[in-house]
Amino acid sequence: MSSKLALIPLVLLLAACGFQLRGSAQVPFHTLYIPNAKSGIALDLKRNIEAGTNAKVIDDPKAADAILELSGESREKIILSLTGTGRVREFRLRYSVRYRVHDGKGAEYVPPSLVQLTRDVTYNDAEILAKEAEEQLLFRDMQSDMVQQVLRRLSSAEPPKPKVQ
Numbered sequence: 001m002s003s004k005l006a007l008i009p010l011v012l013l014l015a016a017c018g019f020q021l022r023g024s025a026q027v028p029f030h031t032l033y034i035p036n037a038k039s040g041i042a043l044d045l046k047r048n049i050e051a052g053t054n055a056k057v058i059d060d061p062k063a064a065d066a067i068l069e070l071s072g073e074s075r076e077k078i079i080l081s082l083t084g085t086g087r088v089r090e091f092r093l094r095y096s097v098r099y100r101v102h103d104g105k106g107a108e109y110v111p112p113s114l115v116q117l118t119r120d121v122t123y124n125d126a127e128i129l130a131k132e133a134e135e136q137l138l139f140r141d142m143q144s145d146m147v148q149q150v151l152r153r154l155s156s157a158e159p160p161k162p163k164v165q
Contacts, residue, residue, distance in 0.1 A: 025053045025155040032057050033064035044147045072098035093119045095142040107160030117142045
């Protein structure tokens with residue numbers, strides 16, 4: 001009994017500081033269409049939107065309240081520095097996604113946007129396979145971060161305002 005009483009102040013303290021478990025994010029639409037959500041970031045977005053928001057991803061663009069268009073996705077590997085003998089010492093991995101969310105009738109929930117993430121990674125010729133695996137792991141991690149950033153942007157989006165004529 002005394003252990004339950006000891007938990008009450010802790011629960012009240014957490015509630016008072018604004019702590020909230022991650023739950024369902026509120027987005028300004030009920031249904032969403034994502035073209036070609038069969039792999040990559042589009043599939044990750046579809047899964048995360050269905051699991052973490054109040055919206056449902058549907059397969060019919062005409063019946064959707066909003067359409068999330070991914071207009072560009074790129075992964076780059078840029079040399080940052082070289083050793084004295086001309087071998088690569090560091091790379092910068094860059095992952096970019098362009099997207100927009102609209103209602104299919106010209107109104108925008110989220111205007112055309114670019115989200116870009118970078119990670120710097122050291123390189124060693126003696127560990128080629130390990131460094132390639134690390135690169136793939138970093139790109140996967142960046143894709144996961146990208147999905148979370150797009151979801152945060154969707155939850156802060158405003159419903160489109162009717163056009164005044």
